[in-house]
Amino acid sequence: MLHYVTTNDGKVREAREYLDAVEAVDFDYTEVQADDLGPIAARGAREAYAHVGGPVLVDDAGLFLEGFDGFPGPYSAYVEHTLGVERVGELARQQAAETDETPRAQFRCVLAYCDGEGFAATPDAVDYGDRRGHDLAADERGTASTSDSVVSGDLPVKLFTGTVRGRIVEPRGEGGFGYDPIFEHDGKTLAEMTAAEKNAISHRGRALATFAEFYAER
Template sequence: MQLIIASNNKGKIREYKQLLQPFGYDVVSQSEAGINIEVEETGTTFAENSALKARAIYALKHCAVLADDSGLVVDALGGEPGIYSARYGGCENDADRVSLVLEKMKNVSEENRTAHFVCTIHFIDTDGSEIPVEGRVYGKIGYEPIGENGFGYDPVFMYEGKSFAQLGAEEKNGVSHRANALKALIEKLNERKQV
């Protein structure tokens, strides 16, 4: 069964393929599904933005759709970058956004470097029913980018002594915010089957 991910982010699509193909979904990006729209994220929360994206794609294709909105929430920065994680500070690329976070955190003590990633998923099934879920993972902001894997803020998000960019795909997919949101979604899908 085809499942369109309302995104063209290669890192995100790769993670979803790894996590969802074992459940029988043929996971495709929105461009692979022939959809060339950019849904404006006008919501004020991760949940609102993921719902906007999922509903826009479902209106076009009427098949299973999964949209997420995710980002980094840094406590010492008052929750920044938050829903603006992908375009934080007007920066053009991940490296510049990571540098901006590190610059803003340069005088923050170790105990105050707490942060978490949030992922909200909005799933719309082929029948139009909607399931919203959220996942989180807690850690700290490091002092410099470390590691070669992952994307986005992974090189500075420290989880149990390693950055997310130091974790292999399998290890990250077991603990990430996206994995936790997907676990919640799979639980809900299994509950529906049993009704």
């Protein structure tokens, strides 16, 4: 059984389009601060594996604006709730107008998989955690707990990335959620797409498709 750490029923439904025997797990793992999605999802996968005791899948996703060094990226949820989606769109379009460029962006999703075992070399990244940080913490206390070793790098985590590219536009559409109304792909914002259309180009779906191929062999 593969345990998908989420409380979002939509994510589970999407995962089941690619995978058999997926079970949702409600687990509040630590969301570390990082400028990249990978370390955040990997840390969560280690904690979830220690909690569940079996194969786990954790995802993290965000909107990455070109011209803003990837902002808001891993901080997308926080920025959505503080700055607001429309304001993010305004900033992106304003910056693009000043440089006479198209306000391009991408949605990116990273899936982190951990089952307590190592991984053979493949094109997909493997996160081994911050082993040095673990050793320093152990030295300071004179010992290291089992949970410390689990989340700090003793367990490798396989990472799978999915991306969908588009551009930032004035808000359009009544569907979707979050940044969907300002993100246009192939002439439609994600908020204008049906669920089937959106799932067909989903960044999470693309990551799931790659993971499913790996998992079938695993």
